[in-house]
Amino acid sequence: MYYFVRLARAVDERMWALQRSGQAAFVISGQGHEGAQVGVVSALDREKDWLVPFYRSVAAVLVKGMPPAEIFLIQLSKATDPSSGGRQMPGHYGHSGHKILSTSSPVTTQLLHADGIAYAAKVRRTGEICVTEVGEGSTSEGDFHEALNFAAIHKLGVVFVVENNGYAISVPVAKQMAVPNVSARAVGYGMPGVTVDGSHVLEVYAAAREAVARARRGEGPTLLEVKVPRLTAHSSDDRQEKYRSADEIAHTKEQDSVHVFTEELRAWGVLSEAREAEIADRVRRDVDLGTEIAEAAPVVDPATATRYVYYEHDTPPGRGR
Numbered sequence: 001m002y003y004f005v006r007l008a009r010a011v012d013e014r015m016w017a018l019q020r021s022g023q024a025a026f027v028i029s030g031q032g033h034e035g036a037q038v039g040v041v042s043a044l045d046r047e048k049d050w051l052v053p054f055y056r057s058v059a060a061v062l063v064k065g066m067p068p069a070e071i072f073l074i075q076l077s078k079a080t081d082p083s084s085g086g087r088q089m090p091g092h093y094g095h096s097g098h099k100i101l102s103t104s105s106p107v108t109t110q111l112l113h114a115d116g117i118a119y120a121a122k123v124r125r126t127g128e129i130c131v132t133e134v135g136e137g138s139t140s141e142g143d144f145h146e147a148l149n150f151a152a153i154h155k156l157g158v159v160f161v162v163e164n165n166g167y168a169i170s171v172p173v174a175k176q177m178a179v180p181n182v183s184a185r186a187v188g189y190g191m192p193g194v195t196v197d198g199s200h201v202l203e204v205y206a207a208a209r210e211a212v213a214r215a216r217r218g219e220g221p222t223l224l225e226v227k228v229p230r231l232t233a234h235s236s237d238d239r240q241e242k243y244r245s246a247d248e249i250a251h252t253k254e255q256d257s258v259h260v261f262t263e264e265l266r267a268w269g270v271l272s273e274a275r276e277a278e279i280a281d282r283v284r285r286d287v288d289l290g291t292e293i294a295e296a297a298p299v300v301d302p303a304t305a306t307r308y309v310y311y312e313h314d315t316p317p318g319r320g321r
């Protein structure tokens with residue numbers, strides 16, 4: 001888990017470097033969300049279960065099975081990008097081989113897709129369950145209500161993970177909802193609602209395990225809210241200094257799960273200096289190798305831009321890998 005928390009941060013930082021050096025068009029960052037996502041996805045059966053991510057799901061897709069190179073292929077819009085062959089915006093992670101559903105740009109629609117996957121699994125009796133991630137601002141969309149209502153009625157095996165980072169672009173959470181926690185809404189749908197502090201990876205893992213076990217037993221969905229800091233601006237096109245004070249941004253950094261988890265593991269005596277250096281080294285090598293692979297990959301041919309909009313008989317990019 002610690003390796004993935006550190007890997008996700010390093011991959012994210014490299015994404016920004018690729019954007020700032022003019023190679024990538026756009027970055028939407030998962031910094032601050034790492035601990036929450038590693039905790040949640042570690043509770044899944046990674047071969048069997050499904051992940052329906054959102055644009056901050058860097059850590060989640062890494063844990064689910066995508067190597068760093070594939071994240072950079074998406075970021076650089078390369079032809080071998082497994083999500084869409086360079087056809088989607090960066091951040092739209094998908095990988096059919098790893099059971100990661102590619103999502104679309106309108107926020108919250110993915111929750112309904114997660115319902116569909118879980119409904120199909122129930123009808124087919126496959127035992128697969130589905131985790132989906134969304135931001136707290138997105139829970140103001142009607143799709144959120146429809147997805148939770150439907151999942152609860154049909155006792156679907158879905159875990160709805162709300163990564164509450166306090167902002168929807170520049171809109172603070174108090175302007176999105178009149179309750180302090182998104183999880184309070186769960187009772188209105190007839191499912192358990194839990195709020196966990198996303199700075200503590202193992203607390204998230206424990207809550208996710210419970211939600212996953214409940215889904216697996218056929219008892220239905222859970223609304224799992226994880227409070228996380230948003231360590232960067234909304235995206236590379238945004239300047240958060242315009243709507244957040246310097247004090248608030250500094251305080252946010254104290255909640256960084258990379259830092260908190262490191263301190264916890266050291267205090268518990270399970271992370272020696274030597275082991276930490278070894279993990280940092282492995283992360284550096286994996287990120288460098290991933291970058292090299294993606295940079296060397298062929299760019300997508302603009303002449304193919306209109307392909308795969310509708311079903312085609314050949315294998316679309318990334319299919320089955």
Ligand SMILES: Cc1ncc(C[n+]2csc(CCOP(=O)(O)OP(=O)(O)O)c2C)c(N)n1
Nearest residue numbers: 105106107134135136137138165167168169
């Ligand atoms: C249906 C829809 N409305 C608006 C947008 C524009 N938009 C993109 S991200 C975003 C903010 C979402 O905030 P939140 O759900 O809190 O997630 P966060 O980005 O903070 O992680 C908005 C409004 C969109 N993509 N789709």
